[in-house]
Amino acid sequence: MTNTGAGVFLEFNDVKKSYDQKSLVVKGFNIQVEQGEFITLLGPSGSGKTTVLMMLAGFESVTSGTISIRGQSINRTAPYKRNIGMVFQNYALFPHMTVAENLGYPLSVRGMSKPDQKARIAEYLDLVELGDFGKRYPGQLSGGQRQRVALARAMIFEPTLILMDEPLGALDKKLREQMQYEITRLHEQLGFTVIYVTHDQAEALSMSDRIAVFNDGIVQQCAPPAELYERPANAFVAEFIGENNFVHGTVERIEDGRAVVSIPGGANIVAEAGEGLEAGARSIVSIRPEKLFIHPNSHSHDNEIAATFVARIYVGDFIRYYFRLADGSEIVVKVLNDLSAPEFGEGESGRLQWLISDSIAFPHSGEMPDVTG
Amino acid sequence: MSDTTAGTLGGKPDRLGKQDARNAAREVRARRVRAFLFVMPLLIFIMFAFVAPIASMLFRSAYNPTVAELVPASLEALADWDGEGSPPEAAQAQFALDMKRLANDRTSGQLAEEINRFLPGTSSVVKSTARELRRTDDAELSANGAALLLEADEEWGDPGIWRALRKAGQTYTSSYYLTALDLEMTRDGTIQQRDTQIYLKLYGKTLWMALIITLLTLILGYPLAFHMAHCSTSRANFLMVFVLLPFWTSLLVRTTSWIALLQTNGVVNSTLISLGVTDDPLELLYTQFSTIIAMTHILLPFMVLPLYSVMRGIDPSYMRAAMSMGSRPIPAFLRIYLPMSLPGLSAGALLVFIISVGYYITPALVGGTDGQMISNIIAFHMQQSNNWELAAALGSLLLVLIIALYWLYDRFVGAGNIKLG
Structure with a gap:
């Protein structure tokens, strides 16, 4: 204000x-x-x-x-x-x-x-x-x-x-x-x-x-x-307010306030660059579970990564999907409980998609909270 | 169809069937029996060690069969006497016979002591008469009893001693209670005050001293408990050791150390003299002052402990809330904190007051004559004057007094307000 x-x-x-x-x-x-x-x-x-x-x-x-x-x-x-x-x-x-x-x-x-x-x-x-x-x-x-x-x-x-x-x-x-x-x-x-x-x-x-x-x-x-x-100002706020996923990677370059981050497994993702982020430094990219979408879906997207399905938890109004990334860290996807909620078998792989504007790359700092799951 | 089926299957599903009701009742019974078994040892102990002695004390204060057992025949003969002039010759003769028997049984001393309580100074009359009559012939005693008694001691011509005998011969008597209240019964049966007030004054002094002691422990204990409740736990525990320290030393040691401090050449007096405050040593020991100061010291933990435990439970946010609403600290304390600490305060005050009303050892050691309390006079009657009945009456009155005070307290403060922890 x-x-x-x-x-x-x-x-x-x-x-x-x-x-x-x-x-x-x-x-x-x-x-x-x-x-x-x-x-x-x-x-x-x-x-x-x-x-x-x-x-x-x-x-x-x-x-x-x-x-x-x-x-x-x-x-x-x-x-x-x-x-x-x-x-x-x-x-x-x-x-x-x-x-x-x-x-x-x-x-x-x-x-x-x-x-x-x-x-x-x-x-x-x-x-x-x-x-x-x-x-x-x-x-x-x-x-x-x-x-x-x-x-x-x-x-x-x-x-x-x-x-x-x-x-x-x-x-x-x-x-x-x-x-x-x-x-x-x-x-x-x-x-x-x-x-x-x-x-x-x-x-x-x-x-x-x-x-x-x-x-x-x-x-x-x-x-x-x-x-x-x-728009959390740093990784602590991103983690503390609401639920969040963190993907670890290294900053390739920063252009127009957007960071290109290479993540384990060889892919590059693009995210809004957080304050203090420098090229070449280690970074964590935050994406809210409800902003992630499982392919196939009707939403537009800028980023896509492959992940292995781990578990599906029925919560009621929505369903939580747990996936594992190439570096072993877990990532959560929240899907509304409607007809589009997909079925997965254990170990099957899926593709997760999201918009650049829904993810922020923060510099990796010592005080970063535990990001698995 | 039987009732059972109707009860369990029919229209009243909430009602228990007969078998179920029996089972439920058995379970309740078993639980009660178990609970009773848990408290049984204590119950038995209390019956033997507490209820029975108190009951016997209450009984003894009104029951005095000694004289009735010593001279039953004489008392029977005196029953018809109107109390004026000399008793009938026959009664006097019977008493002379009884006296001889007592003298030979060596129990005349008991009779002398009992009669003496109702008419002081008659102990020697009874004893000497018993000695005189010991060798007199029975036949002569029955024939000439009255004259022989008068010959032995001219007191026997006075109806007063006979009245005293008859009074002492009552098995159930209220006279000890009257004595304990400084009252006496006149010859025509009205109750009047005695000339010298001993016991009422002592009761008054006991209550007064207990009140002073309670106030002093409160003044000393409240700020300490307050501080302990509001400082860090480690410091509170440290201070608690000092509060409990007196509990861990013998009561006798603590009391005698007050003697060392307060006596004429004691620590306090020599300090005062060397400081030039006074030239002559002050009379500190064997006064009311010394009793009060020593008892305050001894009873302080009883005030601090309940206060502390209650204050510990008062959240600091209450005072903060009061201050945030614009109340200054002292009014906030009086209006908010004090009423909230009242359960501890009343528990401590009641504890200290009741303990000090019945306190014995400290006044006995440092009190002298001035600092005596009611317990000391009870002990005196039990140990020295051997008047157990009066001691029992005094003790019973003390019990009634404490129960009455508790009732008053419950009436005005509410016993539910007591909290020890």
Whole structure:
């Protein structure tokens, strides 16, 4: 998302964090967030995303750099003066207070009169569709209901910024999808800014305006979901977001932003050249399983390689085919479960086809994840 | 068609058939028997070592057959006496005969002790009379008993000692409970306060000291438990060793070390004098102060352990949530953290309070007369004054008191709020 004239609402400027005075957990985090944006910090556990959130909430100090809201540094602002709503993974609903008392807590802290509080609590309970639950205790609610209360409590004092720390982590899949929709609806309805932390990429992709992918204390890429999925900036993002195949090879030449890569078995394939790719260097080419097609098919294609059929797994709405390439690495093809899904016998060979624009060649680096399968 | 077939195959598929119901019942029974067998050894142990002694103590506090067994005939003869003036001659003669028999059986001392409890100062009267009458002829005693008694000691002319005898002769009596509550029964049967208040005052002092000790352990223990619950596991374990260290040393050693510290020429006094804080050594030992300070030290782990285990379970996100909503740390602590730590707090406080109400060894060693608690007076009656009945009555009242306190606690805080781990 481009920064328009509306101005930056929240800014991290080269923020670093060290817990043990030896190593950095967050190594220079930069981001500019506009008012009303839904930003997700996505990454494997231990990547520093929760630390960023804690620094923003004020529960962890900033080692260096500045965090500012509307141009004002909040590095030294006490957490209770930041006016930032927060939703915790375990909900952190106060067990000794009723739902209504939980919602009333931030209001009474702000000295709101009782009748006003009551009206506001009713309003927000209706907003999360829990109108009749005010007198219950958190222990009497289901996981999804607690999550709604936690959401309402973070919003009720009308903060401009709401932080969510893996809020749906404890819910089952169905409820999680329902709550994703709920959060998106509230975000659009009320227009607050959200910083959302998760390790679930499906959640991140479906909810966010922009996603910052964390690994090893560094933001690997910060982009809207579609761009992140279609145009990953490096091999880590390509592997971390969604499912991906990686074909190893050596770069023959680069022309017009496209790389010609020779792969074991003698064939050459062409792919979009990723950043930092040089001719003659080792490379990995990523192709999404759903962008691969098994010959014969009606799709147009630019690349074709031969592969040996290994297995076919029936998933339901689609079928996964496992093939082995000449160098022994495995490659997955996702085919919609319709009449065109082909049958293969064990050891039979097939031809896989795809478009140049659906594949990216990245430089091969040490931190490349395990690419078999 | 039989019921069984109708039940299993017919219109009520949810109902068990007869055979199935029998099998299910047998399974439940077998499970119950197994569960019972698991707790059986403990149950037997508790019956012998706990329930039976307490029951006998409760019984003893109201049951006192000694005098009734020693002089049954005299008591029977006195039964018709109205309590005014001298008892009938026949009764006095019977008592004189009984006294002679007791003197020869060498059991007159027991009678003297029992009567003395109801009328202090009569022990010697009974004993000397028994000595006088030992060699007197039986026939003369039956004929002339009253005069001989009066000759032996003129106290026998006073109806008071006879009333005391009759009172001591009651097999079931409430008098020990009355004594334990500083009450007495007057001659016309009304209950009035005694002139000297001993036991009520002691109960009050015991409760007061227990309360102070509970508060002190709370003040010292709460911040420690809080710190332990919020620091790293390795440091918490390290600190835990220091909390548990007192448990691993003998209670007697810990108490006597307080004597070494607090005595007139002890560590505390010599330090204070050498610092010039005071010229004369302070009276620290054998006071209420020394009892309270030593017991606070000894009972501290009982406060820290439940507090720590409960605090350990309180997620830091609760405080963070409160602060993110705009609450300052101290109000957030009072409104959120404190109520959440209440189960540990009440468990610790109840534990310390109840243990200290019945505490014996520390007040006995460092308490002196000022720092005595109710247990010490119970022990005194069991060991020195040999008045087991009064000791039992005092102990029973202590039990009732603790149960009442627990009931009050349950009423206002809720026993479900106790959490030890």
